[in-house]
Amino acid sequence: MITAAVLAALATACALGSWRFTTARWTSRAPKLAIIVWQSLGVAWGLATTGAMLAYAVTPYDVGVLPGLIAFARGETPSEAWDPLHVLAMIAGLTSLAVLVVVLLTAGVQALRARRRHRVLLALISRDDPGVPGVRVLDHPSAAAYCVPGLRSQVVVSAGALELLSSDEMAAVLAHEAAHVRERHDLVLLPFAALRRALPWSKVVADAQAQVELLIEMAADDRARRYCSPRRLATALLRFGTAGALPTPQGMLGVHAHHVMARVDRLIKPAPELSASVRYGYLALSVSLLTATPFLWVYQL
Known part of the structure; x- marks a missing residue:
């Protein structure tokens, strides 16, 4: 449940960040950096949105998203009983990913x-x-x-x-x-x-x-x-x-x-170039987004 909540919060943050980013004024000063940020926001949003639903769906297995999906594909019996919400989350998550x-x-x-x-x-x-x-x-x-x-x-x-x-x-x-x-x-x-x-x-x-x-x-x-x-x-x-x-x-x-x-x-x-601190800050944000979502897919919190 914690993993699902964190992924849902990350998806919401990416959506809000994208909305704010559409009006950012610095992007023309560093278009390549802005493209990297847009790509990281898009990838993180897609993985976090589908991952939140799938993380909740595999909660009965008490493992991460990817191990839970593998266990589900193999037909393994979860440690807890399925309920209708888990089934709906699995259908919605797999459909969205597909x-x-x-x-x-x-x-x-x-x-x-x-x-x-x-x-x-x-x-x-x-x-x-x-x-x-x-x-x-x-x-x-x-x-x-x-x-x-x-x-x-x-x-x-x-x-x-x-x-x-x-x-x-x-x-x-x-x-x-x-x-x-x-x-x-x-x-x-x-x-x-x-x-x-x-x-x-x-x-x-x-x-x-x-x-x-x-x-x-x-x-x-x-x-x-x-x-x-x-x-x-x-x-x-x-x-x-x-x-x-x-x-x-x-x-x-x-x-x-x-x-x-x-x-x-x-x-x-x-216009003057962005300062090094701003550039490194946005690069760090992009790297964090691109590493956090796969991590949450593999490991359970």
Whole structure:
């Protein structure tokens, strides 16, 4: 019972923390750190929520969640008699866990299929351009720039983008897209997309997904400005924002007009970095969340 209560309290704390975190102002100063915190909150909330129900369900075995589930799967007789509440908690916990796993796998499979289809389409309608080696060019008048993530990643730009941007601005955009590819931001977004699919009614989940989408764009901006002028990247973003850029295909990561001014402002007038104590504090919080929940799954309090 103590383990179930602690897991329920942890799930509640993660939910409240996520709600408060959606309005945090420091995240744009350290987008990578903010992404880590979001990931730890999401993982801890999922494990704590399902773990609280399962911990109560296996109370008759007088062991932890995972040993109790193993004993239940083996058909072992518990030391105490089952009651209807334990049975309901077992059904609810296993159902919730199955839903989270299934939506995560479904989102991953759908993303892989969308990218495979898009690669086939690109092979038919795109071309190479000596002016942008290693990049596929679409003959479309509107501006577009995106990457197809994965083991066989590709960066794609449109002919309209090549006409719209100067060579320096295009180099900045390509550095941004290369950052998405190198840091596998598609994998960062996948759990949040899956959680949104599982809880479409939750405003906190919707806000969290929107926050992470913006944070990975900022993280890619930070990576790109190591290789190009921040002002060139800011100018390219403004051009995309005012030119009516094409929407990024589903499952891809690309330049779009969302939150352009917020990204431009931080590129031109970067805020001071977070202090080391604040950074280490949030890292410690993330590590604690990611270790506490598995510990409570294995050991009984």
